[in-house]
Amino acid sequence: MTSAAPSARRARAGELSPQRLGRIRSRLLAWYEAHGEDFPWRDARNPYWALVAGVCSQQTQMPRVLPLWRRWIEAFPTLEALAAADRAAVLRVWADAGYPRRALHLQEAARRCLDVHGGRLPRDEAALLALPGVGPFTAAIVRSFGFGEDAPALDTNVARVLGRLLHGDLQPARETPPAALREGARRVLRPGTAARWNPALMDYGARVCLPRPRCEECVVASWCAARPRFAAGEQAEPLRAQPPFEGSDRQWRGRILAALRATPQPQPIERLIAGLATGGMPQSPSPGRLRALLDDLCAEGFAWRRGGCCGLGAPPGEGATGADGSDSASLPGADDGRERDG
Numbered sequence: 001m002t003s004a005a006p007s008a009r010r011a012r013a014g015e016l017s018p019q020r021l022g023r024i025r026s027r028l029l030a031w032y033e034a035h036g037e038d039f040p041w042r043d044a045r046n047p048y049w050a051l052v053a054g055v056c057s058q059q060t061q062m063p064r065v066l067p068l069w070r071r072w073i074e075a076f077p078t079l080e081a082l083a084a085a086d087r088a089a090v091l092r093v094w095a096d097a098g099y100p101r102r103a104l105h106l107q108e109a110a111r112r113c114l115d116v117h118g119g120r121l122p123r124d125e126a127a128l129l130a131l132p133g134v135g136p137f138t139a140a141i142v143r144s145f146g147f148g149e150d151a152p153a154l155d156t157n158v159a160r161v162l163g164r165l166l167h168g169d170l171q172p173a174r175e176t177p178p179a180a181l182r183e184g185a186r187r188v189l190r191p192g193t194a195a196r197w198n199p200a201l202m203d204y205g206a207r208v209c210l211p212r213p214r215c216e217e218c219v220v221a222s223w224c225a226a227r228p229r230f231a232a233g234e235q236a237e238p239l240r241a242q243p244p245f246e247g248s249d250r251q252w253r254g255r256i257l258a259a260l261r262a263t264p265q266p267q268p269i270e271r272l273i274a275g276l277a278t279g280g281m282p283q284s285p286s287p288g289r290l291r292a293l294l295d296d297l298c299a300e301g302f303a304w305r306r307g308g309c310c311g312l313g314a315p316p317g318e319g320a321t322g323a324d325g326s327d328s329a330s331l332p333g334a335d336d337g338r339e340r341d342g
């Protein structure tokens with residue numbers, strides 16, 4: 001079978017009739033009512049809960065998000081509690097959830113809200129995007145779940161559903177132009193429904209319109225532009241594989257942080273390095289590489305070193321907010337992953 005060229009498929013997608021759109025919406029919302037996940041932040045209208053959920057779900061699969069979110073909210077139930085916390089405590093609660101920069105970004109965002117927004121999360125998209133760690137996906141999560149605003153959230157799962165359904169692309173993350181996805185996401189969102197529509201698309205991408213889609217059980221297959229292509233035997237080309245984690249800098253940075261989390265006391269650097277380098281693990285890195293990784297962690301605000309000792313978080317004596325009253329100098333710019341899959 002010959003498929004229409006992508007540009008022709010996209011032109012057809014622009015011709016979606018209101019009736020077809022209406023049927024797609026009602027079918028997916030009905031599916032969500034029956035099969036959607038019941039996460040606590042989705043119906044709470046609590047902007048802080050939504051912020052934490054949005055940041056936790058960046059680059060993390062949803063089954064791992066809920067325990068992390070619960071742990072975080074229990075430890076830091078409000079923006080004030082998070083802003084006042086010790087940086088080491090923040091990193092301990094984040095624990096081994098991966099990409100710990102997100103934990104520091106959350107704390108810095110809380111401090112900015114206290115300093116600049118009267119102790120509340122802003123409702124405005126531009127103000128949300130100015131917070132550390134908040135990109136378009138997390139801003140949309142805060143606006144839709146936290147405030148009930150009409151903000152379409154576009155992550156990998158949503159992009160996959162919309163790129164296939166509207167544009168007939170099999171691997172939308174690679175094939176569908178981001179502007180077309182954003183426009184499609186705006187067009188299919190019916191005003192007043194974002195708090196249910198966003199999670200409906202997220203869950204549908206995670207459960208039905210998977211990388212290898214389950215078209216035979218799909219409730220919108222009749223209107224899907226990609227369905228004929230999958231039915232004809234075409235397959236979505238896999239996305240580029242992640243580089244191996246085993247032996248990577250990321251893995252060893254995680255092990256250094258785990259060793260620092262294990263004790264509240266400062267640790268002699270050489271003992272820490274020797275323990276990791278000779279810990280009996282295959283492919284242990286050289287002491288020089290471990291020292292360099294520790295230096296990087298210190299430069300990025302995850303750890304400190306002083307006089308041959310090191311520890312988690314901010315150096316002793318700098319208090320909860322660091323020597324200059326802010327963590328921001330040591331934090332890289334916002335990096336909203338937005339990309340989660342499965």
Ligand code: SF4
Nearest residue numbers: 209213215218221224
């Ligand atoms: S028919 Fe298949 S490709 Fe289309 S939305 Fe349903 S599951 Fe996804």
